[in-house]
Amino acid sequence: NAGVTQTPKFxxxxxxxxxxxQCAQDMNHEYMSWYRQDPGMGLRLxxxxxxxxxxDQGEVPNGYNVSRSTTEDFPLRLLSAAPSQTSVYxxxxxxxxxxxxxxxxxxxxxxxxxxxxxx
Amino acid sequence: GIQVEQSPPDLxxxxxxxxxxxxxxxxxxxxxQWFHQNPWGQLINLFYIPSGTKQxxxxxxxxxxxxxYSLLYISSSQTTDSGVYFCAVSxxxxxxxxxxxxxxxxxxx
Numbered sequence: 757n758a759g760v761t762q763t764p765k766f767x768x769x770x771x772x773x774x775x776x777x778q779c780a781q782d783m784n785h786e787y788m789s790w791y792r793q794d795p796g797m798g799l800r801l802x803x804x805x806x807x808x809x810x811x812d813q814g815e816v817p818n819g820y821n822v823s824r825s826t827t828e829d830f831p832l833r834l835l836s837a838a839p840s841q842t843s844v845y846x847x848x849x850x851x852x853x854x855x856x857x858x859x860x861x862x863x864x865x866x867x868x869x870x871x872x873x874x875x
Numbered sequence: 876g877i878q879v880e881q882s883p884p885d886l887x888x889x890x891x892x893x894x895x896x897x898x899x900x901x902x903x904x905x906x907x908q909w910f911h912q913n914p915w916g917q918l919i920n921l922f923y924i925p926s927g928t929k930q931x932x933x934x935x936x937x938x939x940x941x942x943x944y945s946l947l948y949i950s951s952s953q954t955t956d957s958g959v960y961f962c963a964v965s966x967x968x969x970x971x972x973x974x975x976x977x978x979x980x981x982x983x984x
Contacts, residue, residue, distance in 0.1 A: 787970040798961060798974040806970070814971065846918065850970055863908055864972065866918040 758782050762847050762867035769837040769874045777832040777870050779847030785865075786852035788830040792816065792843040793869075799846065805830055806852060837874045845870045877902045879964055879975035887981045888952050896947040896978045898962035906965040907938050908972065909947050913958045921947070921960075952982045 763778045781788065789804035791814075801814030805824040819841060821833040830849075834841060847867040878901040888894055898907070909921040922929050922936040924945065929936055933952075938945040949956055959979050963972040 789971070791974075796976065798976040799963075801971060801973070804971060815973075844916065848918075852970060863920040863923045864910075865920070866910075869916050 760847055760849055760865050760867040762845075762870050764870060765868065766871050767873070769834075769872065771837060771839060771874060773837050774833070774835050775837065777834075777845055777847075777872075779830045779832065779867060780828050781830075781847075781849040781865070782828065783849060783865065784827060785849035786827070788824065788847065788849045789814070790820070790822065790830070790832045791846045791848065792841075793846060794843050802832065802845075839874045841872065842874045843872060845872060877904070877964065877966060877973055879962060879973055881960075881962060881975040881978050883978060884976070885979045885981075887983065890952060890954060890982055890984050892952050892982075893948070893950045894952060894980070896949070896960050896980075898945040898947070898975055900943050900945075900962075900964050902943075902966065903940070904964040904966055906972075907945050908963050909936055909945070910961045910963065911956075911958055912961065912977070918961075949980075952980075954982045954984055956980060957982050 760781045786807045790802040791799040793799050800816045803822040805811045811822050846869050848864050850864045880899045882897045907925050908923050911919045924936045924938045926938050926940045933950045935948045959977040961977045963974045
C-alpha cells in the first residue's frame with residue numbers, strides 16, 4: 757500500500773515551459789486535491805476533485821489545470837510556468853464525507869511533495 | 876472566507892518541556908485536523924478533532940467548537956517533535972481544508 761505518490765520530487769523549469777506534476781493514490785479515495793506551500797503562508801488549495809470526471813477550483817487556481825480521468829490519478833499541469841509558481845506542491849487524498857475523514861475517520865493522506873523552481 | 880490563526884508562530888523548547896499550541900478559527904467548522912510537518916517536509920495527520928478531547932501518547936488535542944479554538948498539547952517534548960504544526964479546518968459538507976500558517980517548533984537536546 758503506497759498511499760499517495762508524487763513525481764517528480766524536484767524540478768527546475770524555465771519561464772514559459774510547461775510540465776505536469778503527477779499524483780497517484782491506491783486507497784480508492786474519492787477526494788483528491790493539490791496544495792502549494794510558500795514560506796510563511798501555510799498550504800493553499802489550488803484545485804480539488806470529488807471523483808473521476810469532477811474537478812473544481814480552490815483558493816489559488818490561476819496558472820494551473822487539472823483533470824481526473826480515473827479515481828487513482830490527479831495530475832496538475834502548468835501550461836506556461838512563471839517565477840511566481842516557484843513553490844513546494846503537495847497532493848492529498850481522503851475519503852469523501854465527514855470533512856475528509858470518511859466513516860473510519862482516517863483523515864487526509866499527503867504525498868511527499870514536489871519542489872518546483874521556475875527561473 | 877474563514878480565517879485560521881495559529882499561535883505562537885515560533886517556539887523553542889528544551890527536551891522534556893511541555894508546550895501548548897493554539898488554533899483560532901473565525902467560523903463554525905465541521906472538521907478540524909492537526910498536522911505535523913517534519914523537517915524533511917512530510918505532512919502527517921495527528922488528530923481529527925472537530926470537538927472534544929483526544930490523546931495519542933504524548934500528544935493530546937482539545938477543540939472547543941462553541942468558542943472556535945483548538946489546542947494541541949505536547950508533553951515531555953523530544954527532538955523528533957521538531958517541525959511545523961498546522962491546524963486545518965473545513966466547512967459544511969466539503970472536504971476542502973483551509974490551513975493556518977503553522978507553528979514552527981524546535982526542540983533542543
